[in-house]
Amino acid sequence: MSAAWLWGSVAFWLTAWAVNVRLAARARGGGARVAIPLLFGAAVIVLWEGLVRGLGVPQVILPPPSAIAATMAANPAILWGDFVQTIVYGGLTGYAIGCGAAILVALAIDRSPFLTRGLLPVGNFVAALPIVGIAPIMVMWFGFGWQSKAAVVCAMVFFPVLVNTVAGLAAAERMQRDLMRTWGAGYGQTLVKLRLPAAMPFVFNGLKIATTLALIGAIVAEFFGSPTRGMGFRISTAVGSLALPMVWAQIAVAALAGTAFYGLVAAVERRVTFWHPSQRGRT
Amino acid sequence: MPRAARGCRMRSVLPVLTVLAAILAVWYAATIPMNARLVDGQAARAGVTLTFSERAARSMSLTRPVLPAPHQVAQALWQGIAAEPVSSKRSLVYHAIVTVEATFAGFVLGALVGIALALGIVYVRVLDLTVMPWAVISQTIPIVALAPMIVLLANATGIGDRLGVENRLVSKTLIAAYLSFFPVLVGMVKGLRAPDAMQLDLLRTWNASGWQSFAKLRLPASVPYLFASLKVAIAAALVGAIVGELPTGAVDGLGARMLVASQFGQPLLMWAALFAAAGVAGVLILAVGGLQRAVDRAMGVRG
Numbered sequence: 037m038s039a040a041w042l043w044g045s046v047a048f049w050l051t052a053w054a055v056n057v058r059l060a061a062r063a064r065g066g067g068a069r070v071a072i073p074l075l076f077g078a079a080v081i082v083l084w085e086g087l088v089r090g091l092g093v094p095q096v097i098l099p100p101p102s103a104i105a106a107t108m109a110a111n112p113a114i115l116w117g118d119f120v121q122t123i124v125y126g127g128l129t130g131y132a133i134g135c136g137a138a139i140l141v142a143l144a145i146d147r148s149p150f151l152t153r154g155l156l157p158v159g160n161f162v163a164a165l166p167i168v169g170i171a172p173i174m175v176m177w178f179g180f181g182w183q184s185k186a187a188v189v190c191a192m193v194f195f196p197v198l199v200n201t202v203a204g205l206a207a208a209e210r211m212q213r214d215l216m217r218t219w220g221a222g223y224g225q226t227l228v229k230l231r232l233p234a235a236m237p238f239v240f241n242g243l244k245i246a247t248t249l250a251l252i253g254a255i256v257a258e259f260f261g262s263p264t265r266g267m268g269f270r271i272s273t274a275v276g277s278l279a280l281p282m283v284w285a286q287i288a289v290a291a292l293a294g295t296a297f298y299g300l301v302a303a304v305e306r307r308v309t310f311w312h313p314s315q316r317g318r319t
Numbered sequence: 320m321p322r323a324a325r326g327c328r329m330r331s332v333l334p335v336l337t338v339l340a341a342i343l344a345v346w347y348a349a350t351i352p353m354n355a356r357l358v359d360g361q362a363a364r365a366g367v368t369l370t371f372s373e374r375a376a377r378s379m380s381l382t383r384p385v386l387p388a389p390h391q392v393a394q395a396l397w398q399g400i401a402a403e404p405v406s407s408k409r410s411l412v413y414h415a416i417v418t419v420e421a422t423f424a425g426f427v428l429g430a431l432v433g434i435a436l437a438l439g440i441v442y443v444r445v446l447d448l449t450v451m452p453w454a455v456i457s458q459t460i461p462i463v464a465l466a467p468m469i470v471l472l473a474n475a476t477g478i479g480d481r482l483g484v485e486n487r488l489v490s491k492t493l494i495a496a497y498l499s500f501f502p503v504l505v506g507m508v509k510g511l512r513a514p515d516a517m518q519l520d521l522l523r524t525w526n527a528s529g530w531q532s533f534a535k536l537r538l539p540a541s542v543p544y545l546f547a548s549l550k551v552a553i554a555a556a557l558v559g560a561i562v563g564e565l566p567t568g569a570v571d572g573l574g575a576r577m578l579v580a581s582q583f584g585q586p587l588l589m590w591a592a593l594f595a596a597a598g599v600a601g602v603l604i605l606a607v608g609g610l611q612r613a614v615d616r617a618m619g620v621r622g
Contacts, residue, residue, distance in 0.1 A: 060445035072445070073452040097475045154334025158342075164554040165600050166561050169574075169593040172581030176589075177385065251461040252562070259565045260581055275467040283468055287460070294459035 038090045045086020052079035099281045104288060107281035114270070115289055122267040123293050125182035126254035130189025135246060138194045139239065142201035143227075156202055163195035171257040180261045189253040193246035197239070204238025205231055237312050240305040247297045251290065346389055347379070353386035354378040387590055395591035408571070411595045417572040418560050419599060421488055425495020426556040430549060432496065433503025440504075441511040441537075451508075458501045462494055466563055469493050491572075495559035499552035506548025510541025539618065546611040553603045561596060573599070 056072050081101050087093070088100040095103065108115060145151040171188045178184035208231045216226045258268025267286050274282040351374065358377045362369050369377070379388035387395075399411030407413060436454070439446040470490040514536050522532045564574030573596045580588035 056449060057445045060448050069448065072448040076449040077453065097472060150334050151338070152334075153331045154336075154338035157331060157335050158338050161601065164551075164604055165597045166554075166558045168558060168562060169577055169596050172577050172589050173586070173593070176581065176586065248458055248461070251459075255461050256562055256565065260578065271467055275471055280468075280471075287465055287468070291456075291460040294461055295456055298455075298459040 038092060040090075041086045042090025045083045045090065048086070049079045049083045052076065096278050096280055099284055103281045104284040108285045108288065111282070111285070115285060117265050118267045118270050118286065119289055119293065121182060121263070121265050122185070122254050122258065123251065123290075123297075126185030126257065126266070127189055127250045129182070130186035130253065131193055131246060131250040133186065134190035134193035134250075135197045135243060137190070138197035138242075139201050142198050142205060146202060146205045152202060152206075156199065159195050159199045159202070163199055167192045167195075168253060168256050171253070172260045175257060175260045180263055182266075185254045185257040185262075185266075188257040189250045192249045192253040196245045196249065197242040200238045200242030200245075201235060204235030207231075207238060208234040236305075236309045240301065240309065243301050244298060244305070247301055248294065251294050251297070255290070343389055346386075350384070350386050350388045351375055351378045354381055354384050357381055357383075357385065383584060383586055385586070387587055391587060392590045392594060395587040396594050399588075399591050399595065411573075411576070411591060414571060414573050414576045414592070415595055415599050418557070418564070418574065418596075419603075421491035421560040421563065421572070422495055422553070422556045422599075422603070424488070424492040425497075425559055426499050426553050428492060429496035429499030429556060430503045430552060433500040433548075433552070434507050434545075436500070436504050437507030437511060440508050454501060454504055457497075462497050462559070462562075465497075466490070466494055466565070469563075491560050491563035494563040495556040498559035499556040502548040502551040502555065503545070506544045506551075507541055510544030511537045513537075513540045513544065542614065542618065546607065546614070549611075550604050550607050553607050554600055557596070557600050557603060 052075050056075055059068050059072055059075075084098075085100045085102060088098055145155055168188070170191055171184075174184045174187040174191070178187050212230055212234075213226065216230050221229065255268040255271075258266045259272060262269040267290060271283050271286050274280070274286070355374075355378070358369070358374055358381070361377070378384070379391065381387075384391070396411070399409070403410035403412075405412045405416075436446075436450055440450055441447075470487070473487075473490040473493070518536060519532065522536055527535070560572070561574035561577075564572040565578055570579070573592050576592040577589055577596075580586070580592060
């Protein structure tokens, strides 16, 4: 029985790979771009299931995908509660505040070349620092609730978005600005009609980097203290009691939420910056 | 260094110093309202009323402040670096070395994986179509969710013992590598594809083999992209190593130092560890930048 699982899954994986090779060699359309990665993902899951069952890997090391799916189906309330606590309250609130503040600050300092020259190197440096480290300080300041998580996320996303927005506001060319001036456009009009649209590819670059940071910040901050719900809390307690399918279920939720969040921002980007060369021809 | 770049750098020194001075001033000013409750409590217990200057002085010399003053952090940092022997567990240098070890191992592993995958993606079409989307998805997964799992796996399989290193180092290394492979992958793919069709055609007219066009055109063209992404990768690896220390019950390393300091209510130690981590990040990025300049010079790039 276990040998059947093992060899069956390996055979499935090899077949899927062969199909992918043929698809990649022939197909040029958009269908293959979706089908090939999907088939690859499915093959990996089947291989995982087969290897775990076939080799008799104990569940405390690596549970099979079917056990993880069963756990997810059995505990929707817990998973949903943790998701809301960590991602919606901690992550999204912090993301919105941090990105909003960063864009406003970028607009404010953009009016002074002196400040821009001073803040840009500092911001670039701070963006590279391990800002997750402020998590214990934020927990000390704002308590165990979601507010401290939102504060960590806010600080983590602020600098990447700030640096990208400042760079984006400088992206409009001199000629274009001169043209706006010959039309008698004021600061506000130039900003709204030329410079903000020209900055959008840069802003979205920052916003996309920030999506991943937001989830990392929200989960890490829970390791420093949290109420008795939340994904970071659940993961650390479930690992402690060796309830591995629960841990993997949380990871699956985190992965789905992260991918969906990123996909959402990328979709908005496509709508907003449809004119940019990197988006053209990707209908 | 080109003269224009140096001029540009000189011109931004004054603004940068101004911004830093402003940050310090705001920080000092913020200590008074942030610590007000503690200071008032002490004064009430002692039964004295404080003038403004007394209040300011007390706000900046608490042993367990809500927000320590910059000079207190500097003092704690100095104490952690210089006052203890490096072998002592109270020395920040000791903890920094532990973290940097994992950072470095993870960075090297991540960079190698990233370069290997990039080579596969550029030369094998099916890999381009399968690996690239999953590499993007892998980065949207908050790795820290996986950190406790990786620790458990490393402990359960005893992989570290077999390799002759600590299990904890293995898990931190894996997390650091996971965070650092992606920027290298993306940068390297961009770099290897940077030569345009004209240049590739030229090599073909010279009857260059596939290996020759790789070694003489694609590889040199990718070097600037590689180093730009290596700088991102080493910073990401440091984040990974620090995060990897949090859920692992580690007692050594800057991340563990922060966790312990937060649990025992020692904000000064927490801030010192945070700034030590920031300093380590700066040194690592500068080191990669130095390596880049050395490679540039060896390859004959003229500024």
